[in-house]
């Protein structure tokens with residue numbers, strides 16, 4: 001690289017990664033660390049050779065209009081990229097990369113912790129203790145649902161779905177069934193203690209816990225709607241660490257309020273960071289602020305993966321994680 005490419009990092013990243021970015025590129029950081037609006041992103045696409053967005057940056061087709069776009073690569077910090085209109089980016093010749101692989105375990109860990117917390121009523125219990133409202137042990141106090149030995153249903157058997165299957169099958173003796181758009185090799189499914197079913201509906205009707213691990217946007221938008229929620233067992237739980245828009249949030253709230261399902265553990269929401277008040281008042285939910293990949297190790301690895309991709313791009317090398 002003769003002249004360093006101008007890059008914009010839209011949020012603050014782990015220190016170690018920011019140091020590498022600052023060394024390798026003419027890097028600008030969003031010091032305020034607040035989500036950038038459409039105006040700021042439009043301007044960024046015209047001023048920087050690379051923009052490194054996160055899930056908090058919406059990049060719809062309208063932002064890629066006009067002839068004065070300078071950006072050549074969007075190095076997305078995250079595996080999910082449904083906040084970027086990749087077709088529109090591609091049409092402008094803009095490359096998009098993501099960060100698969102490095103956040104698999106931590107995201108599956110958060111799904112597991114949501115599953116355990118909502119089944120065993122950990123959030124409710126914690127609120128009770130903190131409020132000084134615990135009146136003492138008794139045999140019928142805050143009775144939850146046993147996890148070990150139950151049936152897990154996975155929607156989307158990619159890296160994170162498989163990691164979740166592994167945890168549940170080998171750690172919690174669960175039978176695992178899953179739906180995946182394409183056929184998964186039997187030996188591969190068996191390696192994770194899992195069995196493929198033909199339809200989303202079959203998985204919903206079979207499982208005691210349904211965990212979503214498919215991409216957001218496109219045809220998965222509102223995949224879990226009122227009709228499909230009604231197929232779940234009334235004592236079943238829904239876990240979502242994928243994307244908020246995979247679930248029709250209003251239908252889910254209705255289902256939780258009326259006992260169509262027992263509970264839900266959610267790390268993602270339709271209009272983050274806005275979580276509907278009705279959802280926040282429910283006791284049968286555990287709600288997290290999109291923490292799936294939020295560990296020091298993983299966020300650093302994600303950042304370094306973006307650095308690798310963007311460096312390779314400007315050095316004219318093969319890109320490992322190109323999505324458009």
Ligand code: 8YV
Nearest residue numbers: 054055077078079080292293
């Ligand atoms: C990230 C995620 O924190 O990678 C993803 O798709 O959902 C999260 O783990 C987020 O996307 C960062 O942009």
